[in-house]
Amino acid sequence: MTKVGIIGATGYTGLELLRCLLYHPKAEVTIATSRQFAGQKVAVLFPFLKGYQDLTLSPLDLETVAKQTEVVFTALPHQVAMEVVSFFIKKGKKVIDLSADFRLKDPGVYETWYGPHKAKELLPLAIYGLPEIYSEKIRGATLVANPGCYPTTAILALAPFLSKGVIELNNIIIDAKSGVSGAGRGAKLATHFCEVNENMEAYKVCNHRHTPEIEQELTQLAGKVVKVTFVPHLIPISRGMFTTVYARLIKTITSETAHRLMTDYYKNKPFIEVLPPENVPKTIYVRGTNICQLGVKVDKKSSTIVIMAAIDNLAKGASTQAIQNMNLMLHFPEEMGLKTLPVFP
Amino acid sequence: MTKVGIIGATGYTGLELLRCLLYHPKAEVTIATSRQFAGQKVAVLFPFLKGYQDLTLSPLDLETVAKQTEVVFTALPHQVAMEVVSFFIKKGKKVIDLSADFRLKDPGVYETWYGPHKAKELLPLAIYGLPEIYSEKIRGATLVANPGCYPTTAILALAPFLSKGVIELNNIIIDAKSGVSGAGRGAKLATHFCEVNENMEAYKVCNHRHTPEIEQELTQLAGKVVKVTFVPHLIPISRGMFTTVYARLIKTITSETAHRLMTDYYKNKPFIEVLPPENVPKTIYVRGTNICQLGVKVDKKSSTIVIMAAIDNLAKGASTQAIQNMNLMLHFPEEMGLKTLPVFP
Amino acid sequence: MTKVGIIGATGYTGLELLRCLLYHPKAEVTIATSRQFAGQKVAVLFPFLKGYQDLTLSPLDLETVAKQTEVVFTALPHQVAMEVVSFFIKKGKKVIDLSADFRLKDPGVYETWYGPHKAKELLPLAIYGLPEIYSEKIRGATLVANPGCYPTTAILALAPFLSKGVIELNNIIIDAKSGVSGAGRGAKLATHFCEVNENMEAYKVCNHRHTPEIEQELTQLAGKVVKVTFVPHLIPISRGMFTTVYARLIKTITSETAHRLMTDYYKNKPFIEVLPPENVPKTIYVRGTNICQLGVKVDKKSSTIVIMAAIDNLAKGASTQAIQNMNLMLHFPEEMGLKTLPVFP
Amino acid sequence: MTKVGIIGATGYTGLELLRCLLYHPKAEVTIATSRQFAGQKVAVLFPFLKGYQDLTLSPLDLETVAKQTEVVFTALPHQVAMEVVSFFIKKGKKVIDLSADFRLKDPGVYETWYGPHKAKELLPLAIYGLPEIYSEKIRGATLVANPGCYPTTAILALAPFLSKGVIELNNIIIDAKSGVSGAGRGAKLATHFCEVNENMEAYKVCNHRHTPEIEQELTQLAGKVVKVTFVPHLIPISRGMFTTVYARLIKTITSETAHRLMTDYYKNKPFIEVLPPENVPKTIYVRGTNICQLGVKVDKKSSTIVIMAAIDNLAKGASTQAIQNMNLMLHFPEEMGLKTLPVFP
Incomplete structure (x- = not known):
């Protein structure tokens, strides 16, 4: 052991x-x-x-x-x-x-x-610890910088399309919704049950610390500078993150093509579930697991691609991703200890 | 009476x-x-x-x-x-x-x-019953078409900027989050407590029936055809809608200018609260009321304007707006019967 | 004013x-x-x-x-x-x-x-400010001690039966469930959203500070010493208190008789709603109001009477009851400023 | 397999x-x-x-x-x-x-x-499938009647005390609180998110179908007829059951003695956690698991014992208990496949 x-x-x-x-x-x-x-x-x-x-x-x-x-x-x-x-x-x-x-x-x-x-x-x-993209480097790493929860969703949503060069780089909107555990366990008025319950709000609009992390990685994937507009929101659930990404297609493709492109990109990635075009991710389907569910839809009339990612912010957004990284660093099977099912409902 | x-x-x-x-x-x-x-x-x-x-x-x-x-x-x-x-x-x-x-x-x-x-x-x-924009016509109407909840937020968010011509018309993203009461009181699996609680998901992605209603009204305000990308999401709260709108500025302005433009546009509108640039709307602040809270922020690096609107989907998004329309049609004071405070928390 | x-x-x-x-x-x-x-x-x-x-x-x-x-x-x-x-x-x-x-x-x-x-x-x-019982004294008071939220429910549930002498005095169980706002607005781990959400627990079992207050008032009503077993529970809602009281009947009566006894006792009390025997109180029906809903049922086989009380812990359990007391002290109509409806749902 | x-x-x-x-x-x-x-x-x-x-x-x-x-x-x-x-x-x-x-x-x-x-x-x-009590019979059974969720909590709470003869048999109160999944997955107004959320209520007061099941098993354990007053409540969480049982002690004992009695009774029962007297069960600590957490406290002044049980109504209250029964029937290790941890928070 x-x-x-x-x-x-x-x-x-x-x-x-x-x-x-x-x-x-x-x-x-x-x-x-x-x-x-x-x-x-x-x-x-x-x-x-x-x-x-x-x-x-x-x-x-x-x-x-x-x-x-x-x-x-x-x-x-x-x-x-x-x-x-x-x-x-x-x-x-x-x-x-x-x-x-x-x-x-x-x-x-x-x-x-x-x-x-x-x-x-x-x-x-330091290797950026997003195993779906950097698994080889992680296998050789001594120091892994485990990604932030918001970047995990944004990068996994955009990677297939940036690496294929099908979207514009200066027009990316990231609208993310997070459960409350993302704010940590410290006692704060902002996480008091009664201040959060039955409420929705945005915070740190266009000014969240995860912005440069997202941009660094997207730039890396695109090979050119990428800037994003990033707005996080707080939602009254304990665990869960749902990120909706909007980008402009350079050339219109169908939802099916977009889906295929995504499926190909994440082939053999055990923790990525690319849903068929008629389906939509749900955070309740990934709670407590290392899974990232992805969905994609093209809005033809405006050549806008909509990519959705659902994770558990504490799991794939933090700790189970960290264990996935450990598995790689120690040359264990990538899924070791992480094959769990969400408790539903 | x-x-x-x-x-x-x-x-x-x-x-x-x-x-x-x-x-x-x-x-x-x-x-x-x-x-x-x-x-x-x-x-x-x-x-x-x-x-x-x-x-x-x-x-x-x-x-x-x-x-x-x-x-x-x-x-x-x-x-x-x-x-x-x-x-x-x-x-x-x-x-x-x-x-x-x-x-x-x-x-x-x-x-x-x-x-x-x-x-x-x-x-x-039929007069479209959004009193902040059509109050004069509503005063003379015999038939008012009360707006949908999503369109209420999207139109109120965008009206000041479309009417001033400061944003691009072919690049508008509307990311909306709704409480469950918007789905009505009929018993459905989709509104079962356990299917909704601790979950977030998008639905009818780029395909929701409120899309043409939003586009009709924005086109009217802009004087030119407007097309939008509209993605609604379901959030586990009973009442509340939070809509985040993203648009490209034709010419960059500051958040302060955007705020002033909005404040001017809604001067003397008793149910609109334009928040100062450092603040953000909360649905808990408008629950059970006819208020629409608005906030605005400019993301300078991409010339993107982010406008946020929070309403109670059953109130300003439906029934209290209907009463506001009735007040206008009957030449009662606009606020009659509607000056209530949200129950907080 | x-x-x-x-x-x-x-x-x-x-x-x-x-x-x-x-x-x-x-x-x-x-x-x-x-x-x-x-x-x-x-x-x-x-x-x-x-x-x-x-x-x-x-x-x-x-x-x-x-x-x-x-x-x-x-x-x-x-x-x-x-x-x-x-x-x-x-x-x-x-x-x-x-x-x-x-x-x-x-x-x-x-x-x-x-x-x-x-x-x-x-x-x-100091006059104990439970207007349904002490309204005359409150009218003449300069200092009113506004009751605790748990005592408000327990006393209103038991008063009709203690004052009629139909229940045993040494065998009263009070099982109370409270929303989180009862714990105050201060930031504490115990009220952190994630610690409360999707959880139920009891606390201060048989040891809560409201016990002597309940016993003092029940003793006063009975004219003899009353001791109770009181267990409060924390429930993940913002507002609401549901208290279930169990007592032994000295002589068995029917649910209908119990209901009539309660109805008679609270005749002309504008904020008390005694529900018909087939109905049960709901906290959602009193949220944000000064109403106390009461229900009663007799379990014949054990001669046990079950009395249920639902209030909003911040309203009838605290602040609107305080305003009701003010109205009495100032000889205003008792309901002045308090005729509000709950926001449902 | x-x-x-x-x-x-x-x-x-x-x-x-x-x-x-x-x-x-x-x-x-x-x-x-x-x-x-x-x-x-x-x-x-x-x-x-x-x-x-x-x-x-x-x-x-x-x-x-x-x-x-x-x-x-x-x-x-x-x-x-x-x-x-x-x-x-x-x-x-x-x-x-x-x-x-x-x-x-x-x-x-x-x-x-x-x-x-x-x-x-x-x-x-048919063997009543509560393994903590009937494991031997279950090992030889071909038909196991898996217990109801409410009975599971009530029986596990009372068994140590009934079998030792320390409590009165005609004065048992069972106040149970259940999450919504206990009502099943069928679409009903009663389980609509907006009807349940931010609400608490009792239902089937003294009239729930689990009453005879509880009484049958308690009678079996006591060797004499036991009748109970049973009131279930509905709480806005997806999973979880918290049951508070009140009984009269024939002879007063301390909380510590009660705790020891309980600990002894459940020695070597892998799914029972008897908490120390200063602690209280939490449903969040058993969610998704086959664990039953038990706590006990004596209210000396009235010789009342308060026993608390927390389970996941779908797990120990139904399906994982059924698997525990299967393990016994097939002579597998009792914990096989059931050693899971709750997702916290």
Whole structure:
């Protein structure tokens, strides 16, 4: 069994890592840290994780973690993650970082959106952990920057069309709707049940930190600069992300052609479900799983292509994608430990 | 007191009419019909409407309704409404029709989307009941076609910019999110609690019946043909609609300019709240009211304007807008009976 | 217009007072305080309260409040309220206190559950503000202790049967279910959307602070000591409380007799709706209103009477009941400003 | 692999059987029937079940099912199930019936609550499928009557105390709260999202069909006639059941003693989690699993014991319990295929 550490285990992504690693056939969580709950037993604090009978939450002592692990997941806030990641990389560990700290290649862009970067030397090393696109590089990586939830949907939706060059690059709209767990487990008025329930609203309109990450990756795929208009919305569900992408076709194609193009692009990708043109993704069909459901429709009269992506923001949008990355890095089968079904309804 | 009839009183829009008319200072519901519940007392069937102590639901007998009313609200399915409306117009009644039957000027377009039209002769008479734009015509109308919920948001969002000619006409994206009550009160698998709860999905992608209605009105405002890409989504809340509109600016303006343009356009419109550029509409702030909250932001790097509109789909999107139309038709103050606050939270 | 002050205006009960007083025909909010938001305009901070165009939140300066008001609502945490209330009483103001500080007649009991009492001298003055039972005393009161939400339901459910002496006093079970707004607006993990949504749980089992309040009032009604088993539960809705009370009948009666007894007891009480035996209360029928719906059923085989009460915990369970008390204290009609309908659905 | 058939595979309990059997190591679904959807592929109709690539829904042809299966799950409405069950028993199949048709030993009681019984001869054969109590009998059974969801919680809560004789038998209150999926997947106004959402209500007060089932089993455990007062409530969550049971102690014991008694009773029962006295069950901790969480507290002043049980109504309350029964009947390990964690949050 490969020894795995989780740094920041009691936020929602940390808990999701614990949940999904419990029955992993080849990996075992040997240490999990929590500033707030250090010293408490996982199985007592979170009774649904009673499988971890012997796991007690540790304070973050880097040396101790290094001794007990081969792979480390860092589920820390951005800015906090970078130094921790740096330490583990130096110690020769494989690291999957769920923060934003190593996603942006250009430290200048990072500093515009997040603040000073104290581990720039690692940026060339970091592989962007979207396995449907970068699986080869991930297999050889020591540091994987696990993608943001919004970018995961936007990039998976657009990749087939950008790589085929069928859409205009300066006219891409990304309208994304997220469940509340994306805002984290910290207590805030903005996530108070009564402020969220029975409400819908947009936030950080054209100004969300995931914008440069999306643009970096789309630019990479297109081979030319791509700029997007990105508007995230908050929806009163716990888990789920539904992203609707609108782009202009350079030359009109049918919905069927678009569908075929997408199916071809994602052939043999076990976690991608391209739905037939008459169907539409549903977040309830992917909840708790590493699946991304994709749908596509062409609005002929305006030559606009509409691509829809549904994921679980905590799973494919964070923690199960991180495990998929770990599987690749350790040369395990890609689906190992991740073949779960959503609880429906 | 003006005598008012409600045809189809036990669907959600009919119930909302009953709720909002109970304390109207100058209108009184004298008859309410229901095929399914005829013979039952409103106050027994719907205890929250106990103010209607003497109102018993009637079967739909047109002559009886005509005798007892001056104004009729028809809250019937499309195709069913047209003949009923026709009868009352001939009887000299003022009619506010909440169906789609008289919204489309071109019977050919109607027949493409809804089926045969049996009252075409009334189409020239029908006024599109969006009071923020057509208040003068509504004041003189005998037949008002009350707008659909999606068109209400899309048109109110775009009107200031189309009428000023600042946006491109062939590149408008309307991404709309609706609460479940928009699907009506009939029992369907699609509105089963467990199928909707904790889920998000799109439906009728680029193929929703409100598309031609939106395009007709935007074309009217622009003075030139407008085509839109319209994608509605279903969100697990009971009431509320949040529509995000994306359009290309012909010449870049700032968010502040866009905001001012919008504020000017809706000056003295009591039910429109244009929010300052740093704020964003919330459906929870308009629930149960006739208010439409609007917000606007310009994404400079792509010259894209993002306009957001939040309404209550059953209120401003249907029944309170119908009462606003009635107020205008009867030369009552526009806000009469409609100055209510949302229940928050 | 009577000048009214709200101390603690930005919690949920304070906001509900603002909402319900805006259109009160004889009362006007002249000052509203908030530690957190002092200096900000109500209409900006809470756009749904835009009717308060000129009201800016004040810091809590007691003298200033005293100068500008005749009646004061104190919506402060227990322990904090008592000194503020004391000040206003000395200044000759009428006070409706929404905290627990003046509900318990016996300061020893108060101190067991809440902490030291620093205004014991006012306890004899304080009238328990349940208007359906104490309306005469409230009319003459200067200090009203507004009841807790759970006690409101439990007492209204049991009063008819305790006052008629038909139930055993040592065998009363109160199983109450509350919406989340009862926990207040402060940000806590316990009210985080994702921790509450799709969950049910009990809390403070047999140990909730409302227990002595319930027992005090039931004892008063019975004329003998009453002890209850009280278990509150948290339910994922924003507003609403559904309380199911179980008691042993001394002599079996039919559901119809129980219903008649209840109907008689609440004759002419405008905010009580006793439902026919075949019906059951629903919280959705009382949301946002001052109504308490009651239902009753006798389980003959065990001589157990089941009484159900549904209220809106923020309205009849707090703020609209406080306004009902104000109406009585000021000799206004009891229903003034409170004749509202729930928004359904 | 044991060949398994599911009769009635497209209701919620049938779907849950499909979900939980997909990865069962020793059982394989070879046929699944559906009146409504016969001829359609499971993986197309329910994309989250795409693992069933080759399974097409069949019409209910009894002979065909018999040929292709060794074990049959009948997930049919009561009254419909009995004849189907009868057929398969005659064919020598092992049957787990999820309907109520074989739960009540006394056909007279059955007929009072459900209608005529046409397979009375099988009643002596049928074993009540609550494995924590009847595991030995289930191991030898050919026909298992899978318990109702409410009875599962009520019996598991009370069994330790009834079997030890510490509570009074004529004074048991069962206040149960259920999620909406318990009402089935059929489209009804009562399960319409907007009628359920933001609402709580009781239903079938003292008159629910699960009452005789609960009383039969409690009587069995106590060795004397037990009668209960049972009130179910509907709560706006998709899955989950929280039952609060109140009983009178014959002799007062402490919460700790009660807890120990419960812990002892359920020693080595893998799906029962008895929580420490300071903790309380949560439905969110058992969602999608076969776990029953139990908590207990004694209210000393009234010698009342409060027992709380939380399950997933579709899982331990129906389908995973049915699989647990299958495991026992086929002498597989009891937990086989059922060691899953809830998706949290």
